[in-house]
Amino acid sequence: MNLLAAPIVIPLLLATLALLGMRSHRWQQALAVGGAALLVLVSFRLLFRVREEGALALQVGNWPAPFGITLAADLLGAIMVVLSSVTGLAIALYSVGARETARERFGYYPLVLLLLMGVNGAFLTGDVFNLYVCFEVMLMASFVLLALGGEKPQIEGGVKYVALNFFSSALFLAAAGLLYGAVGTLNMADLAVKIPAAEDGGLLTAIGLLFLAAFGIKAAIFPLFFWLPASYHTPPPAVSALFAGLLTKVGVYALIRFFTMLFPLEASFTQPLMMWLAALTMITGVLGAAAQHEFRRVLSFHIVSQIGYMIMGLALFTPLALAGSIFYIMHHIIVKTNLFLVSGVVHYLRGTGELKELGGFYRARPWLAILFLVPAMSLAGLPPLSGFFAKLALVVAGLREAAWALVASALAVSLLTLYSMTKIWGEVFWKADPTPNAEAAMEPARYRMLVWPIVLLAAVTVAIGFSAGPMFALAVDAAGQLANPSAYIRAVLGTAP
Amino acid sequence: MSSLILRTATRYLVPLLLLFSIYLLLAGHNYPGGGFVGGLAAAAGLALYALAFDVRSARTMLRLTPTGVSALGLMLAALSGLPGILRGSSFLTGKWMVAYLPGFDPIKIGTPVLFDLGVYLVVLGVTMSIIFALAEEES
Numbered sequence: 292m293n294l295l296a297a298p299i300v301i302p303l304l305l306a307t308l309a310l311l312g313m314r315s316h317r318w319q320q321a322l323a324v325g326g327a328a329l330l331v332l333v334s335f336r337l338l339f340r341v342r343e344e345g346a347l348a349l350q351v352g353n354w355p356a357p358f359g360i361t362l363a364a365d366l367l368g369a370i371m372v373v374l375s376s377v378t379g380l381a382i383a384l385y386s387v388g389a390r391e392t393a394r395e396r397f398g399y400y401p402l403v404l405l406l407l408m409g410v411n412g413a414f415l416t417g418d419v420f421n422l423y424v425c426f427e428v429m430l431m432a433s434f435v436l437l438a439l440g441g442e443k444p445q446i447e448g449g450v451k452y453v454a455l456n457f458f459s460s461a462l463f464l465a466a467a468g469l470l471y472g473a474v475g476t477l478n479m480a481d482l483a484v485k486i487p488a489a490e491d492g493g494l495l496t497a498i499g500l501l502f503l504a505a506f507g508i509k510a511a512i513f514p515l516f517f518w519l520p521a522s523y524h525t526p527p528p529a530v531s532a533l534f535a536g537l538l539t540k541v542g543v544y545a546l547i548r549f550f551t552m553l554f555p556l557e558a559s560f561t562q563p564l565m566m567w568l569a570a571l572t573m574i575t576g577v578l579g580a581a582a583q584h585e586f587r588r589v590l591s592f593h594i595v596s597q598i599g600y601m602i603m604g605l606a607l608f609t610p611l612a613l614a615g616s617i618f619y620i621m622h623h624i625i626v627k628t629n630l631f632l633v634s635g636v637v638h639y640l641r642g643t644g645e646l647k648e649l650g651g652f653y654r655a656r657p658w659l660a661i662l663f664l665v666p667a668m669s670l671a672g673l674p675p676l677s678g679f680f681a682k683l684a685l686v687v688a689g690l691r692e693a694a695w696a697l698v699a700s701a702l703a704v705s706l707l708t709l710y711s712m713t714k715i716w717g718e719v720f721w722k723a724d725p726t727p728n729a730e731a732a733m734e735p736a737r738y739r740m741l742v743w744p745i746v747l748l749a750a751v752t753v754a755i756g757f758s759a760g761p762m763f764a765l766a767v768d769a770a771g772q773l774a775n776p777s778a779y780i781r782a783v784l785g786t787a788p
Numbered sequence: 789m790s791s792l793i794l795r796t797a798t799r800y801l802v803p804l805l806l807l808f809s810i811y812l813l814l815a816g817h818n819y820p821g822g823g824f825v826g827g828l829a830a831a832a833g834l835a836l837y838a839l840a841f842d843v844r845s846a847r848t849m850l851r852l853t854p855t856g857v858s859a860l861g862l863m864l865a866a867l868s869g870l871p872g873i874l875r876g877s878s879f880l881t882g883k884w885m886v887a888y889l890p891g892f893d894p895i896k897i898g899t900p901v902l903f904d905l906g907v908y909l910v911v912l913g914v915t916m917s918i919i920f921a922l923a924e925e926e927s
Contacts (some may be wrong), residue, residue, distance in 0.1 A: 296869070296879040303866050310859030352880040353872070398855070 294340065295349040295362040297333045298372050298411040302326060306404035319400040320387045326404060327380040330411075334369070334376040341369040342765075346772065348417060348480075348782040356417070356783050357478030363417030365779050366769035367617060371414040371544055374624045377751065378536045379407045381744035385632055386529045388740025389639070394439050394527065402439070403533065406432035413541050417783055419467050419477040422545065426463065426509070430456050433538060436530045437522060448522030455518040459508035466501035473498065480783035483552045483776050499554040499561055506549070510542025512602055513571040516595045520579065523594070524587035524644070528635020531587060535594055536628030540620055543601045547616060551773040556608045565606035570700045573599030577707040586634040586644035586719065589711055590627070593670065596704055597623050603701060604685050607692050613770035615684030618763055622669065622677035622755055629666040629748035633659065636741050637719060640730050646715065651724030659742065660720045665749040667716065669756065671709035677755035680763065791840070798840035805833030813908050814901070823904035827911025834912075835919050843923045846916075854917035861909025868902035 305326035312318040341347055341364050351360040364372070382403065391399060409429030416422050434456075438449040471477050473494055474485050489495060504515070511519040519539065523531055556562045576596025583589045601623070604616025636659060637652065638644055653660040669676035682705060689698035755762055772779065809829035816822030838846035850857065872881030884898035 293873045293879050300866055300869065300879070304863060307859040307863035307866070311856055311863075313853075313855065350878055351869075352882065353878045401859075 292347045292349045294333070294337055295347060295364055295415055296351065298330060298337065298376070298415060299362075299408055301330055301333065302404040302408040302411070306401040306408070309401040309404065310398065313396070313398065316392065316395055319395060320383075323383040323400040323403060324380070324387060327376065327383040327407070330376040330407065331373075331380050334372040334411075337364060338366075338369040338373050341366055342768075346776075346779040346782040348779075356785075357476050357481035360421060361417035361478055361480070361783055362415050363480065363779060363783050364415055365772045365776070366765065367544070367547065367773060368414045370617065370621060370765065370769060371540075372411050374540075374621060375407060375410045375414065375537055377748075378533065378624060378628050379403070381628060381632070381748050382529050382533045382536075384744040384747075385532070385635070385741060388737050388743075389527060389529050389635070390737065391440075391527050391529075397439055399436070399439065402432045402436050406436065406533065406537075410537050410541055414544060417479050419470065419479060419482070423460070423463055423467055426541070427460065429538070429541065430460070433534060437526050437534075439530075440527065442525070445525045448525035451518045452522040455508055455515075459505050462501055462508075463505035466498050466505060469494075469498050469501070478783065479548070479552060480776070480780040483780055484784070486553055495554065496560055499549070499559075502549050502554075503546070503561065503565075506542045506545045507568070508542075509539065510546060510598055510602075511539050511595050512568050512598055513575050513595075516572065516576070516598075519595060520583075520588060520591040523591040524585065528587075528631060528638055532628045532631035532635065535590065535631045536624045539594055539598055540601075540624055543598060543620060546602070547605055547613070547773065550605060551608075551613065552776045552779070556606065562606060562608060565602060566694065566697055569599050569603035569606045570697050571599075572596065572602060573704040574700055577704045577711070580711045581707060581714075584646045586637060586646060586649070586715065587631065588644075589646075589715060590630050590634060593708065593711065594627060596708065597627070597670070599704070600682065600685055600701065603697055604688065607685075607688050607694060607697070609688055609692060610767065610770050610774060611684060611691070612688035613773060614763065614766040615681065615688050617769050618684060618766040619681040621762065621766065622681045622752070625748050625751050625755070626666040626669050626678065629745055629752065630663070630670065632741075632745050632748070633663045633666070636738075636745070639741065640733060642731060646718035648725060649719045650722045651720075651727070653720040655724075655730070659745075660716075662742070662745050662749050663720065664716070666752055667712040669752050671712050672705050673709075675756050675759075677752050677759070680756065680759040684763065794840045798836055802833045802837050805836070806830055809833065809908075813904060816904055817900060823907030824911050826904075827908040828915065830908070830912050831915035831919070834916055838919065838923055843920055847920065850916060854913045854920060856913070857916070858910045858913030861906045861911075861913060863906070864909065865903050865906025868899045868906060871899050 305322045309319045309322045346365040348361060348363040350356055351362060406429055409425050409432060412425035413422055416425055434453055437452055438445055467477060473491060474482060474489055476482060476485060486495060508515045523534055550556050573596050576592050576599060580589050580592035583592060601616050601619050604612040634644060641649060669678040672678040672682040686698055686701060809826045812821035812829055813823055813826035834846050837849060869880040871883045873879055875883055882898055882900050884896055887895045887897055
């Protein structure tokens with residue numbers, strides 16, 4: 292199943308080609324866009340294969356599991372790779388329009404490709420230690436992307452980002468070491484077999500909590516989220532959008548993978564804790580956003596609040612709730628990336644993101660306003676857009692489990708999200724322009740290049756909304772594979788559990 | 789720095805260091821050594837050259853930019869996985885062939901050597917880019 296290696300090897304090879312041709316912007320841009328498009332094709336092929344044949348595995352170098360390096364894809368992993376490739380394509384196209392030539396000279400495109408390699412690796416690896424390695428690849432690339440350009444706010448945000456992520460990596464590594472000591476393996480399929488049989492339940496709960504803290508920092512859940520709004524608004528818009536769409540969701544993916552397959556939450560000590568974390572993450576995120584008056588800062592706090600919904604589905608731990616979580620991720624990655632891309636266009640046009648200095652965009656650029664409205668209303672959960680169905684599934688799952696407080700906070704947060712989105716709508720698009728004629732001149736060709744990826748992602752959002760039935764069926768299947776990973780284990784270990 | 793003793797010694801030492809780095813690279817499959825330490829030894833040679841003469845001539849000795857060297861190394865390491873796929877097994881599976889040269893014992897050549905060569909170049913490139921950046925800062 293060498294197809295599994297492709298989403299990791301393709302961006303690596305293209306990044307090396309881009310590094311060798313550092314002098315030519317055209318060459319780098321062509322590689323980034325072409326590579327991202329190729330990744331989209333490969334990842335859809337992978338998703339269809341997994342949908343037809345069930346979980347797939349590849350033993351890299353032909354060393355048998357659980358000793359060698361294992362790549363494995365079940366539906367969740369394949370869906371995540373598709374999402375990361377689609378995001379990557381939109382970002383690559385947008386970067387061509389953004390024309391950050393100074394940053395391109397210092398390896399912007401190779402870094403984006405390497406970041407995609409790390410993200411795809413994290414989704415496809417079947418081994419806890421390799422997950423750590425993929426996290427590091429992803430973080431190294433993101434550190435440089437965040438600081439590239441060296442503006443003062445970038446460095447300030449970057450220091451917080453680097454410090455907390457290193458701390459999280461240290462926790463992750465310590466937890467992985469303890470887990471290896473306790474069970475004697477780090478292969479996920481092997482762990483799924485051996486952990487239920489292990490005797491020392493208390494130690495394993497403690498290890499699970501260490502993983503929760505490590506991935507919690509990366510996923511930006513309460514109370515470990517503060518690095519995110521401190522750093523995500525500082526780099527260029529394309530980088531913000533890439534981070535906003537993908538990076539925290541890798542943490543959420545790891546949480547879902549670990550707390551379903553390895554440390555099932557059902558009736559455990561961790562489950563009520565996770566419910567509290569979900570509710571508090573939603574609430575603090577949205578309240579933080581309500582207090583902000585800068586475009587990208589508002590959106591950054593909303594990432595935190597949205598992560599709460601994904602954790603909510605995991606914490607409820609019913610098949611419907613897990614499917615809701617997975618559907619939420621599918622919807623959220625596309626929508627959030629798109630909102631950041633729109634904020635980027637506003638930033639390039641006006642050179643600021645302060646809401647009170649902006650205005651009049653609905654009159655000046657009505658299409659841009661509509662393109663903002665699609666993801667914004669989807670984020671707030673208005674039917675028939677994708678966010679409505681994601682929230683509906685989670686709320687129904689919560690009501691069935693009689694988790695009243697959690698459902699009530701989810702609904703209240705949804706309302707406050709709508710408030711934030713209408714705030715941006717009112718300030719940036721609706722109200723009269725406080726400083727008319729402040730718009731920087733932008734060639735129409737460049738503007739179109741910036742808007743096409745936004746159109747692409749908005750179309751995906753609408754498509755998810757209108758094909759919610761089949762999409763949700765896919766999420767239900769993915770959740771079923773997590774709850775009962777026997778096919779995954781058979782694919783990796785070659786024997787039934 | 790312009791010391792006649794250092795310059796003269798460097799002329800003899802650098803080829804030795806580079807030869808030793810290649811020895812380490814090739815011996816690494818069965819004995820202590822390998823791409824990583826080989827790359828470091830080669831970088832030590834170039835760094836010595838940069839100290840004794842100047843950074844610019846050391847850069848010309850490397851021919852490619854340090855980033856280019858690392859990129860080439862990464863590419864070789866990634867490509868070393870492909871013969872496995874072409875022969876119908878997993879990515880990165882080691883594939884070997886035997887070369888018969890008249891007058892020598894048969895030599896086994898395989899994809900791990902290519903991977904190690906990739907590591908060698910990555911280490912060399914990264915180390916040199918750090919050393920060049922620091923040395924140019926100083927001057």
